[in-house]
Structures are given as C-alpha cells and as structure tokens.
Amino acid sequence: KRKNSHKDSLQIKQSYKVRLVLYGERYNDLEKHICSVKDDDVCFDHFHPCAALTAEHIETYGFPSDLSLSPRESLQLYDTMVQAWKTWPRAQELCPEKYIHFKNKIVIKKLDARKYEESLKAELTNWIKNGNIEEAKMVLYDLSSGITDSTDITEQMFPLLVEKLRKLGKLPALFFIFNLKDVEKRAHSVSNFLKEKQESKRPPKADKEAHVMANKLRKVKKSMEKERIIDEKSQKKQKNGSKPNT
Template identity: 55%
Template sequence: VKRIRYVIFDEVHCLGGEIGAEVWEHLLVMIRCPFLALSATISNPEHLTEWLQSVKRYWQLAESTIEENPGSSTTAKKCTRKQKLQKTKKSYSVRLVLHGERYNDLEKYVCSLKDNDFVIDHYHPCAALTVSHIEKYGIPSDIAFSPRESIHLYDMMAKVWEEWPRLQELDPEEFTSFKNKIVITKADAKNYEQELKKELINWIILGQREKVHQLLESLKPHPVDCSENEKRIRF
C-alpha cells in the first residue's frame, strides 16, 4: 500500500449503487494518495465533491493532531522524526472538473421482438421531447446528438416543412462550419447541432407548433410489441 502513488477510480457513481457501495465508500475514505474519480453519469457531482472535501478535512485534522502529539516514548519520537524526513508535501484539496461533452458519441436503440427475432430501432434523442416541454423549458442541455442524428434531424425538418426559410442555410452541404472544409471537427458538428436546436425552438416561436409535433412524432421509433409471456422468455 505504501508504494501506491496514484489511484484512478473509474465509474465512481457505483458509490450510490445497491451492491458494493460500501466498498467504494471505504476505499474513498481510506485512500491516502492523490486520486482521480471518474464518472460520466453521476447526477450530483457537487454533493460528492462536498463529501470528499469533508473526508479530506477529517484526515487533515487527524494527521495534524498526530504530528503535534506523536507520543512520549523514544521509539515513537524516532519513528516520527523518520516520517518527517520522508514525508512529502500533502494536499487535502478536492477539485471538481466538469466536462459537458463525451469524447465519443452514444446513440440509443430500442430492442423489440418480431417473428421470433430481435429488432433494433434507433431512438433519436428528440423523440423523447414534446412540443409543450420545448415551449416551456427549451431543449434540455443533457440531450446531445451524434453527427448522424443531427443530419437525420435536418432531413426530417426539411421533409416536414418544405417551405422552411432556413432550409438552404442549414443544409449540411451549405452550412458555414462545414462548407469548403476537408476535415469537419467535433466542434463543427456540435455547432451544427446547436443551430438545429435553436431553429427547432424558433419553429414554435413562429407558430409552427403542429409541424414541430409532426417532426417529433416522425423521429419516434416504432418497436414491435409482443406478449408478456414472450418478453419473459426472450428477455
């Protein structure tokens, strides 16, 4: 254990799971070296940070108390002196680093059963939205598109509203961030995604609620349903 200099905890959201959570908690409390805790799905990073800070404050107080009161025996003093010589500067700070985007794009799919075979349908993120939700709250910040999903959204927008004023402007072949580029970066794709989201909201502002409804419905997958008995057998 003394040889461990750095630890990386991946999937730290398991701390809130039903199985093994106490192991995670024990490790995070007892770890004495610098560590990195990673998670792509934790819902309350600020709360976790506060808890880790309280743990660090405890260790800072405990270790300062031990240093101030090392014991009266000669052996204890020698050990303490040796530890002080070997001791490196410790940090008790905990820093939260938030990254708003995934490095890789994740797409969602719906699995259903048809004619004794599995059918996989793509689930576009916009399929989870309603016109009322967009109207009241906008598009949630945690809804992200892959580049393919952005193109799919544009295609469906063009199909639903053939006289769409920005049809040409937001055409992937004509979009400012894409045009005349040999390499389209992830930042370019994200910029295109944001423009489509703003335009979708703008449709509602322009009074095109029905077209937005048609668009969202067209993006929904149509999985094949089966009996509960078949679901239990197959899934």
C-alpha cells in the same frame, strides 16, 4: 528529535491542489435503439432522441442538457425539418453542405458537429416560440413514427437476445436487471440455451463413436498393463539369475 518531528509534521500537512476537469464529450457517439420481438426474432430499431420530446416540453423547459445527437441524428433532424416546413427560411443556411462550420472543410471535427446540433435545436425551439408550433410538432411526430413499442424480454426470449447480439458482433454487453432473482433466471436460461445448442451440433453417431473409442482405449490400457507386468517379471528373473551362488 524535536526538529525531526517538526519536519515530519510539516510533510504531513503539505497538500496538493487538485483540479476537477469536466469533459462532457465521449470518444464515440451513442445511439439509442428499442428492442422488440417480431415473428419470434429479436429486432433493434433506431430511436431518435427528439422522438421522446413534445413541443410543449421544449417550449417550457427547452432541450434537456443530457440529450445529445450523433451526426447521423443531426442530419436526420434537418431532413425532417425540411420536409415539415417547405418554405423554411433558414433551410439553406442550415443545410449541411452550406453550414458555416462545415463549409470548405476536409475534416469535420466533433466540435463542428456539436455546433451544428446546437444550431438545429435552437432553430426548432424558435419555431415553437415564434408561431410555427404545428411544424415543430410534425417534426417530432415524424421522428417518432415507425417506432415499435419495446417488448419485455422474457426469460425464454433472453437467450435469443444474447444470440442476436453475438451475431451482430455486439458482445460483450451489459444488461441491467433490477431484480436478483430475475438476473439468476436469465443467466440459467442462457446457460441452458448454450448447452442445448452445443448438444444439437453434435453428430448423430457421436455417442456410438465415443463408446467405440472408450473400448479401444480400455484395450490399449490393458495391453500396456500386461506388458508392464511381463517386463517386471523378466527383470526379477534377471536379478535372481545374476545373484552369485553361496
């Protein structure tokens, strides 16, 4: 018994080394959009992440570690930099068609795109630190121009937001609302919206047709009930007639 208990204690004490592997990339690139209401319609405007920054912030803190760009946003940043500084010395070097990690490649991998993104960020930071802060400010301003301020989606507009996402093929979706009562109100508004939508799609004579069908069904049931009663009576007569006389 002592040997067995000793073995059991050894088995309990055995452990395994677990390594935490951190992977900072996603399978898909996420892009940010601002939701707004224009002419009673819900709209989504693309928001470039750099539009949230200022030259002063970049000079003091650099780019936030969690601020990443999609390949499309990196190209947009490059195009804006070219427009802001016409005589930019490294424009050709960082041109997507001539960039060292893109050149002569049939397939551009995510790691290559990430290196290009980091090169553009480092270059824009150098602009600010090396006396070209006005050009950098112009880049950030141009990236933020044309962006509509976000609109608070009210309880009445929330169903339209859900409907717009459905039309865009973006459902299912997660909505973050940090108030339980507001969550319930939004859910009720969507429920009522769908009920009204379903009701509006009903044909004008739907109620009349349903009433006619109900009457027909009632008559059929009565007819079947009569036939059942007649069959039962006939079966009883047959049984009574087949009994031997005593």
